[in-house]
Amino acid sequence: MPSDATGLLPALLVVAHVVLGSIAIILISARRRPSTAIAWMLTIIFIPYIGAIAFFLVGLSRLPKRRREKQHEVSRAILDRTEGLDRVSHRDEWPEWLGSSVRLNENLGALPMVGGNRAELIDDYEGAIAAMVADIDTAEQYVHVEFFILTLDATTEPFFAALERATARGVTxxxxxxxxxxxxYPPRKETLGRLAAMGAEWHGMLPLRPWKGQWQRPDLRNHRKLVVVDGRVGHTGSQNMIQSNYGKKKSIARGLHWHEVMVRLEGPVVRELDAVFVTDWYSETDELLPLDTSPVVLGDDPALLDAQVLPSGPSFENDNNLKLYTTLIHKAERQVSITSPYFVPDEAIQLAIITAASRGLLVELYVSEIGDQFFVYHAQRSYYEDLLRAGVRIYLYQAPTVLHSKHFTIDDDVAIVGSSNMDIRSFSLNMEVSVMVHGAEFVQRMRAIEASYRAESRELHLDEWVRRPWGEKARDSIARLTSSLQ
Structure with a gap:
């Protein structure tokens, strides 16, 4: 190579680095948290080409335009569709702060608070599957099934058998x-084969098939879990449709199994849960299923509850669950109890929790003593010290159980249960669904579940935590840096 060309190459590389950095500043800074933008900028500056490739693969946190347009289309249809959908059962019993939170939720997710509901909490893994099976066996028109993970195994066989019986009766x-x-999560072939053989229609959510024009950031996933039967009864919560050890060799070797909470719903709120399914079905198939537009009639049973579904994810313009959760924690007046297997909070959530504890509220956090994901496990531990110093009580659910439930309670009035973790991924990258329920009795049942967690946990104390080995502290701090690369 001529000497002038040899001298030109380093200069071209420098120019390319500068141009790349300038483009990155514009792309990364637009509508992104400063901490996230800085983390990406440092990655690209210090690992210029690998960092840039990583950003274009996993740094763009919005779904393709057509998917977002479909979300807007269904949201508009939901808001215009039903007489009496915003009627509630116990408006006079709401705490003063709940009305504005309900309005926020409706503005974000297009689904109102509605009354006339029953809600049953199920914190038994196989019991939750049995409850879904019993409801599927009553189906006359349709069964809608949506799970982040859906596999055929010995634990889920009764669920697939119930779907099989439903299709045999002519149910869609x-x-x-x-x-x-x-x-x-295999066995893919057996799972999809069983669904096809029974006549069920299956579609994969957010497929990664660029040769078919189906592509988005690979780690934008649909994390929702729900079952709806005839629009009458619905199930949602934290549980995937898979055996409780997830079939992982490492998990089986460690004796791990997952503990979950699901909520079984009856009443008008079920049609709101089904609207989430209808939206996702439309996104994957271009088929817009009819929305239930029959008038809402509330019963006069005082035990009926007000409930509101909150869908969230990158198909919306806002971090819906982040905004609602932060608002509720700031509104709390007596107690906040949070259960989340993966706790890597956004700055706003962390500040809200610390502020609540500093206001003198009882603030509890239930997490697992062990983790199944290395970086998430160590990243979440890096937040414990600030929480403990503020007075937050942290309970570590003891091994070999992975506490995978996702819920929290506010005072004695409001509970949230669903698929969303208290982490950056669930706030910004995953499509999630949660249900907000108002009702003292429901909250009491949730508090009983939280009490069962305490009985199976050990409380973490500040003096113990600050004395942990330096090697652990280093791993926690390094893992925390990765949480900002969203």
Whole structure:
């Protein structure tokens, strides 16, 4: 190579680095948290080409335009559709602060608070599946199934058998599961084969098939879990449709199993849960199923509850669950109890929790003593010291159980249960669904579940935590840096 060309190459590389950095500043800074933008900028500056490739693969946190347009289309249809959908059962019993939170939720997710509901909490893994099976066996028109992970195994066989019986009766069975998870969690062939053989219609959510024009950031996933039967009864919560050890060799070797909470719903709120399924079905198939527009009639049973569904994820313009959760924690007047297997909070949530504890509220956090994801496990531990110093009580659910439930309670009035963790991924990258329920009796039942966690946990104390080995502290701090690369 001529000497002038040899001298030109380093200069061209420098120019390319400068141009790349300038483009990155514009792309990364637009509508992104400063901490996240800084983390990406440092990655690209110090690992210029690998960092840039990583950003274009996993740094763009919005779904393709057509998917977002479909979300807007269904949201508009939901808001215009039903007489009496915003009627509630116990408006006079709401705490003063709940009305504005309900309005926020409706503005974000297009689904109002509605009355006339029953809600049953189920914190038994196989019991939750049995409850879904019993409801599917009553189906006359349709069964809608949506799970982040859906596999055929010994634990889930009764669920698939119930779907099989439903299709044999002429019931329409529609099934969605995350496309990537269906590949990563075998047996894919047997699972999809069973659905096809029974006549159920299955589609993978957020497929990664660039040769078919189906592509988005690979780690934007649909994390929702729900079952709806005839629009009468619905199930949602934290549990995937898979055996409780997830079939992982490492988990089986460690004796791990997952503990979950699901909520079984009856009443008008079920049609709101089904609207989430209808939206996802439309996104994957271009088929817009009819929305239930029959008038809402509330019963006069005083035990009926007000409930509101909150869908969230990158198909919306806002971090819906982040905004609602932060608002509720700031509104709390007596107690906040949070259960989240993966706790890597956004700055706003962390500040809200610390502020609540500093206001003198009882603030509890239930997490697992052990983790199944290395970086998430160590990242979440890096937040414990600030929480403990503020007075937050942290309970570590003891091994070998992974506490995978996702819920929290505010005072004695309001509970949230669903698929969303208290972490940056659930706030910004995953499509999630939660249900907000108002009702003292329901909150009491949730508090009983939280009490059962305490009985199976050990409380973490500040003096113990600050004395942990330096090696652990280093791993926690390094893992925390990765949480900002969203």
């Amino acid at each position: 069975v529609r099934v969605l599961s995350d496309h990537l998870m269906s590949i990563l």
